[in-house]
Amino acid sequence: MNKLLCPSMMCANYGHLADEVRALDDAGCDIFHCDIMDGTFVPNFTMGVMDIQTIRRYTDKLVDCHLMIENPSSKVDWFIKAGADIVYIHPESERYVVKTLAHIKEMGAKAGIAVNPDTSVSSISEILNLCDYVLVMTVNPGFAGQSFIDFTRKKVKQLVELKQEYGFKVMIDGHCSPEVIDDLSALGADGFILGSSALFRKGKTYKQIIDDLRKENEDVK
Structure with a gap:
């Protein structure tokens, strides 16, 4: 089974956003990943509601909001x-996490938890039954282009074991280079957020890159 390949839209060319969405859609990406930052929880500002509406207008693929x-x-x-199909929240940012995850599902979207490098699996174990997706941060949240944090592999292994019981998908966000994708695919991760390490500003078309990543994944299997 092919892994889910999900372009990180904070890395896209915002001067030509509609063209970017169409090209990524035609290239065969699976989910459009949208990072929403408020400058408080993380020290950066990124996308907003109007960006989500624009992306939704030009694709029928799934759109997530982190x-x-x-x-x-x-x-x-x-x-x-605005059109999000999947919504991730951080447990550290919300007083009533269970209530918020349940509300996301009541609104007709899929619910996800984002797990920072310093957040333990044991601390979220009580809420995994409400999660359709678990997003493992393999870098500290807030900025693109960071280095992969090696000890997060252990967390990926733990969550891959738990997904059999709870039924969620394990997604990886942070320095998803082709090598990291190969490595964590072999551990059982389901999908990868593609930013500057694998997809954007690489001198190839999006379709060439997506096709290469799919082929590499098949070769690993």
Whole structure:
């Protein structure tokens, strides 16, 4: 089974966003990954509701929103109504995590938890039954182009074992180079967020890169 390949839209060319979405869609990507940052939970600002609406307008593929914001419960409706199919929250940012995950599902979207490098699997074990996706951060959240944090492999292994019981998909976000994709695919990760390490500004077309990543994945199997 092919792994889910998900372009990180914070790395796209915003001068030609509609063209970028069409090209990535035609290239065969699976999920458009949208990072929402408020400058408080993480020290950066990125995408907003209008960006999600634009991406939704030009693709029928799944769109996810990774909410790196304080008190996401007050904002999840904005992004679901804008077209998000999957919404990730960070447990550290929300007082009532279970209530917020349940609300995301009640709104008709898939619910996800994002797990920072310094967040333990044991600390989220009680809420995994509400998660459709678990996003493992293999870098510290907030900026593209960071180095892979090696000890997060252990967390990936733990979550891959747990997904058999709970049914969620394990997604990887952070320095997803072709080598990291090969490595963590072999461990059982389901999908990868593709940024500057694998997809953007690489001198090839998006289709060439996506096709290469698919082929490499098949070769590993």
